Every structure is written in C-alpha cells, then in structure tokens.
Amino acid sequence: MTNELKKSIEQLYTTFSSYPFPSTIVGCPCCVSDTDKAKIHNSQLRELSEEDLSRYAFKAMTTWGDVNDFKYYLPRILELLSTTDFIVDTFVVLGKLNYGKWTTWTIEEQTVVKQFLLAWWEDLIKNKSYFDQEAFIEIYKLLGAVDELLNKWEISFNDNSFQNVVDMIDRCYLDLINDSKDYKDFDKKEVEKIRLWLTSKKEIIETGFFYYENSDKELAQKISNALYILEYY
Template identity: 25%
Template sequence: MENELTAALAGVRDAFARYPRRAVLDGCPHCEGSVLVDEHDLFSLTISLGNTVGGRVDVKALLPVLLERLLGSDELEPVIVLGKLRYEEWRTWPRVEQEAIDAYLDVVWRALLADHPSRLGSFTDPTDFLDAAHAAGERVERFLDVWDATLTPPADRHLAELVSRLNFTSQKPSALGDWLRREATRDRLHRAWERDYDSQWADDLARAYDLLRH
C-alpha cells in the first residue's frame, strides 16, 4: 500500500501543480487581515482557508500539502480538510483534478481497511475516514462497496468493532447503519468467525454477529 499511497500523492501534486502557492494570503479585513502561510501551523489555517482567508485558487494550491500532511501527521482534522472540497464545489473542477482526489480517497480507504488496528496519520480508523469523505460530499456507499469486496481478517475486525458501537435504538436514517444491519453483514461475520474461530479476536466476531441477530 505504501507505493500506492506515494503514487496517489504524486498524482495530487501533478494535478494541482499549476496553482502557485502564496506565502501570504488575503484575509477578511474585518477579521484578521493578511495571513502568513506557516506549514508548522496548518491546522489554524485550515479552519478559515477558502472562507475568510484566501480563495479557491489558494485552496487548490495548498491541497497537495494538506492531503499529504493528513497522512503524515495527526495535526489536522480530516473533516475540516476534506470539507473544503465540498465548500469549493470540487465536483465542478477539471476532470484531472477530480480524478487525482478520487484516487487519493480510494487508496487511503483501502489502506485503512488493510490493517487492524489502523491509523494513517490523521485518519484514526475507517469510521473517521467515512465522516471526512461525507464532509467532502461523497456518498458513503461508494466506500462501503469496497468494504464489501475486501474479505480479509483486518476488514472483518473493523466491521465487528463498528457493529459493537452501533446504536440499535436509533431511528435516524443512516446509510452506514442500514448497511451494517443487513443480513449480508451478519452472514459475513459468521463466515469470518468460522475462518478465525481459534484467533484472539474470534469472540469479537461472535459478539458482533449476535448483536445483529437480535
């Protein structure tokens, strides 16, 4: 996965290379005025970037470093960073830019499912990623389909954990909740238990299966 992550980041850099990065961004004169871009404090910048500081071109110029920093540190908030995409209507951007972001999201998602426990920089686990992807305006079904096709012990363990945290009394519509409650999810957990019945996480699989039975 390391090579795929590297390639995805390179694709983002290439797609947005034509947008020059400015050392100082124009800010709202009533809020904070001009803002110095300091890569050592990107978190503070992401809160106002594209809103009261800088514009769409600045978001695009900084996107490669922000997406790379999401994977290399825990200093940024994925929901804030990826939320910039929806705010800036990224699905209206040139196709090459959309494809680079899509490739990034896809490889990060697969990398998170590939290990358990998983942490990839600022992404702490699969649910953290799904929240951020939703903030970007993406339908979670896109990533749940990949989870369905990833029939590995780490992906199954993530699934069992998520079921154990599911609020079964909630009546609020949820694509993720509906996906978890499917008979297919229950059957998958049973098959995972049969495969890993002598593992240290077998009880977790069985417990999640029992939750979905009732």
C-alpha cells in the same frame, strides 16, 4: 501505507501543480496573524508540517484565501491528513472540499480527489488499528454512495481489515441502523446496503472467532458480541 495511497498522493501533487504559489493570501485580520501567514510561506509545499498548515486548513476559504489558494495547498493537506495524526479534524478538512464546491472543478481534479479518498479509505481499513467512523462518514458524504467503499473492503486476517469490520459492528452498527445523528446524512438505501454487506460476512466473522479464540481472547469476545448484534438486530 499502501501503494495505491502513495500513487494517489503523487497524482494530487501533479494535478494541482498548475496552481501557482500564492505569495500573498488575504485573510481576516481578526482570525489570521502575520505569524500564521509566515508559516505557510516559509517552506516548500512538500516540506510544510502539520503545525505549519493546521491553522490554514481550518480557516481556508472561509476567512483565509480563495479556492485557488486552497487547491495549491490541498495535496499537502490531504497527505498530512492521511499519513499523520493531523491536528485538524477529518470533518473539517474534507468539509472544505464541499465548501470549495469540488464537484464543479475540472474532471481531472475531481477524479484525483476521488481516487485519493478511495485509496485512503482502503489504507485505513488495512492499516488503522480501529474502525475510523469519522473518515467513513465524511468520505461517504463526499462520494454519496457506499458501494465503492464496501468494494474496497476486502477482509483478511493478514492485516487490520478483519478487526475493523468487527470493530464497526461492535461500536457503530446499532447507531447506523437506528438513524443516530452521526449517520443522519446516510440515505436509507445506503444504510440497507451496509447492513446486507455486513450480514453477508457472518461466515468469515465466525471463522475469525475460532482463529482468535485462543490467541486473542479480548478480540474473540468482541467477535462474539458482533455476531450477536448481527443475529438479533
């Protein structure tokens, strides 16, 4: 985990600590059991596990509690999302922010959420072993622009940032430029920014081919495919 991600998680806890522990949260009796309720009330916030919070993260605000309840649990939910293989899909968790109208929250709350999203994105780029398309799409939908995401993507052979750019081109580039359903929420100008950014990285991608040509033949082949895609599409 990057230091920036650690800091952003702590800032979430600090900022949302003003919301009191919700000792009672109203939930739809058809959707939320007493066992579900007990799981989120029987431990301190930072000690709640993925299993404890998965049901709540899925049902929050729609059939269980209100936005203030959600804000209390939000730091732990986002910490689990960014540091574990959280059972709840990214699009569900981040979709709750829009459902809770996060852009109407206080400036401080909006700022720490944005800082978290960018720090998590940078951590994914550097440390995840593959390009996380779902996180990329969902973070973009919340921020509404790709500039800051691309600015955070510094390509290096010392972490996974290089492999991730190759993986993105190999698996996602054609869907992106051909307006597939996965990228239906992307503005055409934003798509063009991504295309130009990727095209501008051809030189370092070519360097990467020779860097990995003998040490990782599978990756070298993937790099070759990525260069072909950028050249002809």
